[in-house]
Amino acid sequence: MSTQKTFEEPSYLEYKGKYKGIFSWILSTDHKRIALLYLFSLMTFFIVGATLGLLMKLELIAPGKTIITAQTYNAFFTLHGIIMIFAVVIPGLPAVFGNFLLPIMIGAKDVAFPRLNLLSWYFYVIGVSLVLISQFTGQGPPDTGWTFYAPYSFRTTGNMLPAVFGAFVLGFSSILTGLNFLVTIHRMRAPGMTWMKMPLFPWTLYATGWVQLLATPIIGITLLMIIAERTLHIGFFDPTLGGDPILYQHLFWTYSHPAVYIMILPAMGAISEIIPAFCHKTIFGYKFIVASSIAIAFVGYFIWGHHMFTSGMSGTALYTFSLLTFIVAIPSAVKVFNWISTMHKASIDLQTPFFWAVGFLFVFMIGGFSGLILGALAANIHLHNTHFVVAHFHFIVFGGTGYAFFGAMHYWYPKITGKMYDSRWANTGLIIFFLGFITLYGEMFFLGMRGMPRRYYDYDEIFHTGNIFSSLGAIVMYFGLAVIIINLIASLKNGIKAPSDPWGGKTLEWTIPSPPPVENFDEIPVITKGPYNYK
Amino acid sequence: MKTDENEKHHIIPYRTFLYVLAILILLTLTSVTLTQISLGAFTVAAALIIAGIKSTFVLAIFMHLKFENKMFSRAVCGVILLLAAVITITLLDYLNR
Structure with missing residues (x-):
């Protein structure tokens, strides 16, 4: 790749543009500043969502009422789900690290449509605001869970419309980001960067972009149909009006299952960057990893029905969805084997991002295997809507996307901020977080197998011991999160200056200063070699 | 990758747009007429086929897909x-x- 050059431009953090103060951020069309806007808002919503989760676990520490009422509990799990899914994990890696790094990693000065990029962030903030408004207006907060299942979602007296419309607006943000990334990757790669010379993180953003563009409109239309049903009484899903509630589930999951891949594919991309950088070794099976990303995005479209095994679908549909669910495990496994093969016989530099990557592999595998258990029709009948599903989901989504997000944060932090963080505190936070995570969600597998339902405010005495462990795990995990976040914030002030390439990475972002100049490159680099050119 | 200089901008004559508009109106009228005739199980299929033909015209001519x-x-x-x-x-x- 290109060599280090002298850069005359100021960094994007020092640049004095047209506007001053907060306006230099909220009116900026620089992809790096927009990425930080996303990071700040996303972390704020994440802390809100995590706090709601902690309060729910504290409620469940003992049977009966502990700290909140049943109605508040219902509102909390709904808001926790909507915030964490639509405002944190779906935009998560693409909006923050994709925005910041995609143009740099492909040798471009910005994304294809910078203004559209800023508009996406505004849609994001408006969407989340609408969801939050729904909590404090109307006849009480929504209590349907994040899935808005019909027919309850149009019969409840909860304030559904702002929440549903908020999710609809958030969908626009996702579509515009996906479109922007697709065009950027097609049109703005540096000279010489052929498809097979593109780093793996942009490749996963490319696969994700197609899912965002093609799947998100389905949920948009479905949410509008709920609004039409509630306000105009058009019978889409209500049997009394001639509608079909299972149609809602089909439409909802036709988007929401691919959405899991919007969450996990960029996470896999980040892990594919971290592992070779700390193994100082070319990634094993580059082309297979690329192909598996595309395969996951493609097959991921056709497996939504595994969320509906107990809904009353036909037997033919059940077998088909079960089979397809097992098939999607193959490309995911290909990635895992390739990451492990990359580590084989490598001189591994044991730094914080690498620990996050290994943690990701561990929890992602547990999440993946428990997904196969749920994909088996007979087992699903027993485990459906139990804590087993909650455990599986959090191992995949929080364990997968969350670990990769924090891994990416620690990997690219020096590049983004120009500062190094305190590794000792970072590792301490990670260990505490990991122990809390396993205790919190691991226990849920056992609770679920014994029959404890999800979304219940109260439970039988036989589940008490398991819930005590799980709730204590939540407290430990929350504490670990606090250590991690405080360390990163404190390092902004106290951290030593970061060099341009602190980890010995080979992709383009490590060839420019930390933090990057406004337009990333003085001269657009010419690419002659693959992205992981380690000797 | 292709640069902008290599791409041609195709100009479609107004007459073509008018022909396509006429075809679209004709197909819409056909679609409406078909609702008056009972086609049984083929009712939806007929409506979708006509809508598909209309979409193809819009995509190919109005949205320039034919020339891209x-x-x-x-x-x-x-x-x-x-x-x-x-x-x-x-x-x-x-x-x-």
Whole structure:
């Protein structure tokens, strides 16, 4: 790749543009500043969502009422789900690290449509605001869970419309980001960067972009149909009006299952960057990893029905969805084997991002295997809507996307901020977080197998011991999160200056200063070699 | 990668737009007329076929797909196939209950 050059431009953090103060951020069309806007808002919503989760676990520490009422509990799990899914994990890696790094990693000065990029962030903030408004207006907060299942979602007296419309607006943000990334990757790669010379993180953003563009409109239309049903009484899903509630589930999951891949594919991309950088070794099976990303995005479209095994679908549909669910495990496994093969016989530099990557592999595998258990029709009948599903989901989504997000944060932090963080505190936070995570969600597998339902405010005495462990795990995990976040914030002030390439990475972002100049490159680099050119 | 200088901008004569408009109106009238005739199980199929033909005209002429790089046509065909696959899988449920 290109060599280090002298850069005359100021960094994007020092640049004095047209506007001053907060306006230099909220009116900026620089992809790096927009990425930080996303990071700040996303972390704020994440802390809100995590706090709601902690309060729910504290409620469940003992049977009966502990700290909140049943109605508040219902509102909390709904808001926790909507915030964490639509405002944190779906935009998560693409909006923050994709925005910041995609143009740099492909040798471009910005994304294809910078203004559209800023508009996406505004849609994001408006969407989340609408969801939050729904909590404090109307006849009480929504209590349907994040899935808005019909027919309850149009019969409840909860304030559904702002929440549903908020999710609809958030969908626009996702579509515009996906479109922007697709065009950027097609049109703005540096000279010489052929498809097979593109780093793996942009490749996963490319696969994700197609899912965002093609799947998100389905949920948009479905949410509008709920609004039409509630306000105009058009019978889409209500049997009394001639509608079909299972149609809602089909439409909802036709988007929401691919959405899991919007969450996990960029996470896999980040892990594919971290592992070779700390193994100082070319990634094993580059082309297979690329192909598996595309395969996951493609097959991921056709497996939504595994969320509906107990809904009353036909037997033919059940077998088909079960089979397809097992098939999607193959490309995911290909990635895992390739990451492990990359580590084989490598001189591994044991730094914080690498620990996050290994943690990701561990929890992602547990999440993946428990997904196969749920994909088996007979087992699903027993485990459906139990804590087993909650455990599986959090191992995949929080364990997968969350670990990769924090891994990416620690990997690219020096590049983004120009500062190094305190590794000792970072590792301490990670260990505490990991122990809390396993205790919190691991226990849920056992609770679920014994029959404890999800979304219940109260439970039988036989589940008490398991819930005590799980709730204590939540407290430990929350504490670990606090250590991690405080360390990163404190390092902004106290951290030593970061060099341009602190980890010995080979992709383009490590060839420019930390933090990057406004337009990333003085001269657009010419690419002659693959992205992981380690000797 | 292709640069902007290599791309041609195709100009379609107004007459072509008017022909397409006439075809679209004709097909809309056909669609409305067909609702008056009972076609049984083929009612929806007939409506979808006419809508498909209309969409093809709009995509090819009004949206310039006919004159653009073939990659765009392939992308649109891919999306339509994906939608067809999603609908087919959904029908595995509805037709076999």
